[in-house]
Amino acid sequence: MEINELTPAEQQVWRAFATGAAVDFRAEDDEDVAQGAHWGPERTIRATVVRALLLNGPQEPGEISALKLSGARVTGVLDLRYGTTEFAVRLSHCHFDEVPQLYGARFRQLNLSDSVLPGLVAATVQVDGVLRLTGCRFGGTVRLGGAHISGALFLDGARFSASDGWDGALHLNHVSVGDDLWAPGLQADGEVRLNSAEVAGSLRLNDARLSSPGGPALDAETLTVHGDVLMRHVRSQGWIGLRGARVEGRLELSHARLSNPGDTALRASSCTLGELWLRKSPPMQGILNLRRAQIDVLFLEPEVLPAEVLLSDLVYTSLTPHAPAEHRLPMLERDREGYVPYSYEQLAASYRRIGDDDAARLVQLAKQRRLRTTRSWYGRIWGYVQDATVGYGFRPLRAAVWLLSLLAVGSIAYALHHPHALKASEAPHFNPVFYTLDLLLPVISFGQEDAFAPDGWYQYLSYALIITGWILATTVVTGVTRTVSRQ
Helix, strand or coil: CCHHHCCHHHHHHHHHHHHCCEEECCCCCCCCHHHHHHCCHHHEEEHHHHHHHHHHCCCCCCCCCEEEEECCEEECCCECCCCECCCEEEEECCEECCCCECCCCEECEEECCCCEECCEECCCCEECCCEECCCCEECCCEECCCCEECCCEECCCCEEECCCCCCCCEECCCCEECCCEECCCCEEECCEECCCCEECCCEECCCCEEEEEEEEEEECCCCEECCCEECCCCEEEEEEECCCCEEEEEEECCCCEEEEEEEEEEECCCCEEEEEEECCCCCCEEEEECCCCEEEEEEECHHHCCCEEECCCCEEEEEECCCCHHHHHHHHHCECCCCCHHHHHHHHHHHHHCCCHHHHHHHHHHHHHHHHCCCCHHHHHHHHHHHHHHHHHCCHHHHHHHHHHHHHHHHHHHHHCCCEECCCCCCCCCCHHHHHHHHHCCCCCCCCCCCEECCCHHHHHHHHHHHHHHHHHHHHHHHHHHHHHHC
């Protein structure tokens, strides 16, 4: 392309390119780039001119060529598919009439900050440095699937809007980022896809607004992040999916508002997390799915929990902040799968790790009570008896109280009506207290039971004392043994 074929605005950009000088057509720093379609020829650059500069632009000895352009209207399609440019590219505060085609292109550095574009096709693009889309506004789908970015990817303050609701707003599937993916304040009207993406640093989505009602607001299945995933103050309509994701640091959703009524709000099943923070937030509107997840530290405030959860096979090493078992148990009772015994064992184990055996016993007791609801009618009746008498073995002192009460009843009954001696000449002196103890305690014998035999309803009383004695004594021994074994 010859320079005499260029408009005055294009000639200015062409000459500046050779030395890397910046060209700024903006009348004011805060002008609305969305009005760029009305900009005149004095600040209009054809996409073919930009392409010619990036692929074979002029260079001067001793100078570093670069395209640094602000406030321009770019007409036509910027087609750099499979092209390679060795120059830094900055097209900030620019208005693009057509969707740039950058599929398979390679850049040293690409900066489109604060520009307005109808979309972007840049799948499998390679950027040796930083890709910066800060403050950009996209009227259609942005495709960056399979992109390889050696440095950081900046999406802070960017706004994405899907032209087709089925196609999503932002595609980052299989993207590889060598540093942070920085996207605080991102706004997406449509699905954001991060499936199988890998981020060497951290993923920051603080204050993001994600909207895809009834569908996926953020689909990050099998995402890998070697740092943290920070989503403080995020607002989402639609589900956030992290199934199979691996986050070596912290997944933080502090002060977040997740809403997807009638379906899943947060799906983090089968994922591996260093830490998961769910705190300082209103209850999720939707289902929390943590099935088969493995988490080192689960920072979960009970107030954040939604009405329904899925927790089967969830494994966590530490549960914080420390809260009474009464505040944690509703989490297990809300499981959509009903009674999940493993969830109770996990919660009890977390209390035992910090030495709170009382809370652990309360969780085990709640487990038995929940199990009782799954039994047949006669099983439930027997369960109620066990619960009322001995607390399923987790209330051994209650069994001791029952033993003492029965001892008092038996002692009074047999003191008022002595059983007759089997062999009067050989029988010891009758003692109603020790006779009742002989009936109640299945192991210890004071010689009273073998020497005396009650009759009438006193005989049935003795049978009842023997049976209840076996049950209660066994419960006391089991409770004591469990305590001793934990010591």
